[in-house]
Amino acid sequence: MPATAASRAPREGAAVALRLGRLASMGTVAALILIAGVWASWGTAQHVMLTxxxxxxxxxxxxxxxxxxxxxxxxxxxxxxxxxxxxxxxxxxxxxxxxxxxxxxxxxxxxxxTGPSGLLYSWVPFGGALLLASVVVAGGLRMNRTAWVLGGSGLALITAAFVVL
The missing domain is CATH 2.40.50 (OB fold (Dihydrolipoamide Acetyltransferase, E2P))
Structure with missing residues (x-):
């Protein structure tokens, strides 16, 4: 039996709903990872930055x-x-x-x-969160360029911290 336009509409609507659900859930997960990274870093970073x-x-x-x-x-x-x-x-x-x-x-x-080494070291947890969020953004949101920017930023932050220390 051939598919009609009326029978395709519910299937396409379900696919759109699933896609939006995936985007919303993975976007939330990525945002929570980044927020947790900032939260973990801020405990030390506030004493270094706000002197x-x-x-x-x-x-x-x-x-x-x-x-x-x-x-x-x-x-x-x-x-x-x-x-x-x-x-x-x-x-x-x-x-x-x-x-x-x-x-x-x-x-x-x-x-x-304090100083550059203390500042960079205090933000290392956020660098790890950037790396982790990049995987979620690439896989869950399918935003590869954004994921590369997040991952590269996290890697640069962590590398800079350990080079300066």
Whole structure:
């Protein structure tokens, strides 16, 4: 029995609805991945980027144990006070005996690295989110050029962070 225009319309309508559903769901997933990347990065990045009114200085790493390195803090900004012991997260780039420019997290003895290396390092989770979102954009949304831009941006951010560190 030949297909008529009336019998094709519901099938085409269903295909359009499925396509729109796929675009909406994959767009939502990609957006949530990017939002989660910004959220994960902002916890550290805010202390590096918004330095006005924050205590800034240098930290000399004297001891590393587990996931934390400690050492004395020497103030460099007005209103900052010297501390015998502050803590910084132990990463590949933090070495015992080195001195780093840092900012103190308000209300704690935790510090984060400042300067270009600290800024780039704080945004590494967002770089990972860009890489992951690029796969979703390419596969789910079929927007290959946009996916290449997202993936390239994420790769460039992560690479720049580890080159500077």
């Amino acid at each position: 006005k009114g924050r205590e800034q200085g240098t930290m000399r790493v004297t001891r590393c144990a587990g996931d934390v390195c400690t050492g004395p803090y020497t103030p460099a900004s007005e209103g900052s006070r010297a501390r015998d012991r502050v803590e910084i997260e132990r990463t590949v780039a933090v070495k015992r005996g080195q001195t780093y420019s840092v900012a103190v997290k308000p209300g704690s003895s935790d510090v984060v690295r």
